[in-house]
Amino acid sequence: SAVISQKPSRDICQRGTSLTIQCQVDSQVTMMFWYRQQPGQSLTLIATANQGSEATYESGFVIDKFPISRPNLTFSTLTVSNMSPEDSSIYLCSVMREGYGYTFGSGTRLTVV
Amino acid sequence: AQSVAQPEDQVNVAEGNPLTVKCTYSVSGNPYLFWYVQYPNRGLQFLLKYITGDNLVKGSYGFEAEFNKSQTSFHLKKPSALVSDSALYFCALKPGFQKLVFGTGTRLLVSP
Numbered sequence: 001s002a003v004i005s006q007k008p009s010r011d012i013c014q015r016g017t018s019l020t021i022q023c024q025v026d027s028q029v030t031m032m033f034w035y036r037q038q039p040g041q042s043l044t045l046i047a048t049a050n051q052g053s054e055a056t057y058e059s060g061f062v063i064d065k066f067p068i069s070r071p072n073l074t075f076s077t078l079t080v081s082n083m084s085p086e087d088s089s090i091y092l093c094s095v096m097r098e099g100y101g102y103t104f105g106s107g108t109r110l111t112v113v
Numbered sequence: 114a115q116s117v118a119q120p121e122d123q124v125n126v127a128e129g130n131p132l133t134v135k136c137t138y139s140v141s142g143n144p145y146l147f148w149y150v151q152y153p154n155r156g157l158q159f160l161l162k163y164i165t166g167d168n169l170v171k172g173s174y175g176f177e178a179e180f181n182k183s184q185t186s187f188h189l190k191k192p193s194a195l196v197s198d199s200a201l202y203f204c205a206l207k208p209g210f211q212k213l214v215f216g217t218g219t220r221l222l223v224s225p
Contacts, residue, residue, distance in 0.1 A: 004156075033213075041217070042203065042215045042216060042217045042218050043157075043213075043215045044215075045212060045213070048212070092157065094157075094213075101147070101159060101162055102159065102213060104149070104156040104157040104158075105156050106155055106156040107156045109154070
């Protein structure tokens with residue numbers, strides 16, 4: 001399966017600021033996904049990051065709040081913009097490779113104060 | 114609607130005893146089902162999946178899951194639990210194109 005490097009692993013940020021999370025994969029993948037896991041909750045899909053086109057956002061998530069880049073087939077970033085305490089969550093990237101299923105990064109634990 | 118349910122927030126079991134973590138699903142068409150485990154401060158690790166074929170699926174770390182179409186269930190099982198199995202377990206369903214839907218998670222606590 002793919003190996004994913006996700007950075008940073010954790011951060012504490014001031015409200016009103018932005019944080020960019022990076023996801024690097026050791027092989028080319030078509031599909032990359034970004035999830036949010038709020039405290040004590042399950043995972044919720046934020047968006048699908050498409051190489052060469054705009055990300056596809058799920059209901060309740062918008063590009064202005066969570067801009068995503070996908071410059072190539074091995075890398076993606078998620079930015080959490082204008083943060084508030086409600087954005088405190090674990091953010092995970094995931095990739096899907098045919099025949100290998102889904103692999104997840106180790107997550108970014110974000111605390112907004 | 115496509116959904117997956119994990120009816121138990123927490124499962125407690127003594128080390129050496131068999132364990133079961135329950136999962137039921139609702140989907141139109143054939144289900145693709147997955148189990149993931151999350152250890153503290155870690156990402157999700159893949160345990161096993163059911164796509165088609167045998168109803169009993171064997172996965173990592175001695176875990177297995179039984180797909181039951183009539184009961185729309187995909188329960189995770191292990192014959193003999195270890196303390197190190199204590200973690201958060203997620204059942205997931207792939208109802209559409211390339212998108213996973215996760216259950217609410219079940220915390221497994223294995224006591225020595």
